[in-house]
Amino acid sequence: MEKPKITFDTPAFTYDELESQLDAYEKNPEGYKHDEPSIISIRQGIRAGRAGSVAVGGCLLHHDKLISENMSKANSPYHRLDLHAEMVLLNELEDRLCDDKKPGMRNYTLFTSQEPCPMCLARICFSQVGKTYYVYRDAHSPEAGELTNYERMPEGFKILGSRLVVEEADCSPVLKEIARQVWLNSIDHAVDEWLERY
Template identity: 30%
Template sequence: MDFSHIEERLSAYKPDPEFRDDAVGLQCCQLAFSALKNGDYGVGAILLDPDGAPLIFSQNAVFSDGFCSSGHAEMKLLDLYEASYRSKYEPDELKLVVSLEPCPMCLSRLILSGIGIIKYMVDDAVGGMVNRIDHMPPAWRNLASLQSFYRAHISSDLKLLAKDIAQARMPELRAKLMNERVGQHEFEVVFDSH
């Protein structure tokens, strides 16, 4: 698959200082694009330390090493944080920036992690859960109330780039995921182009 048009836009983009999350957002897009080129979902995530410096970088890897259901960028990032940095940094002091709205699995894990601020660049109308957080069970909503969830403060150009990376292979990857679950049976892939 040819992603040269996305790669050109990514290479040409310069962070806009008017948007406080633009520089880290660009890094998330670079990670997401790397995942996309590896045959994975185009999602990247970065954990920032209390001073706002990048601490951990992660990208989706659901398919690139076989199949790993927990290979989501946020899940991998949290594994690294808990293994190497949990004793150094309290989770509520940290911020996570992710290129795509977290799914139900990742949102649940983020809530349990206690990461203080979670920012996402692009809504995921089909698979995202942050915009549906009110549908979580009461205990989960209670825990989530200790955290802040925001849309990242990025330019419209960077938001469009993140969206294009996230959606570049979405129908193909959702079909591949369904095949992991149901074999070669007929099924309908739900996809929203917004």
């Protein structure tokens, strides 16, 4: 059978250039309330990309206070394809909350540099993490489409998630474009690695 083909835009900048753009960006928390966690998530995304995974990162807040940040570990050091950034962060949190029967998940906020995939959205619904914000969503990329991934979840998940917020982050469009470019630097190579495993 023929190997499936998915084409993505060619990135216009390297990780080094994108990191410089991030350093040069002056955050504007009054204008965009999610600039700060968005920048942290993108930096983690660059880390993930440099390590060989899809360049997505994220962070977790508890009552608006940063409690952790991490990155996708799905392709590297070896293929653990469940370890998207969201999963890594929620794994850590659930381990930390292991003795807590009523952890008040509504008080946690998850940030990611890219729109969560359906696997991570299912986990978000199961875990009941109160709010999830993603820096960038590319409605034109082949894996996206008109509807958000969250809008396309099966009905049962929508019921589970009916009290949750899952939306694009309120951050500068400058950061959204940097997040997109970061991701584009990693996606071709990662997809090819998955398909080569067939």
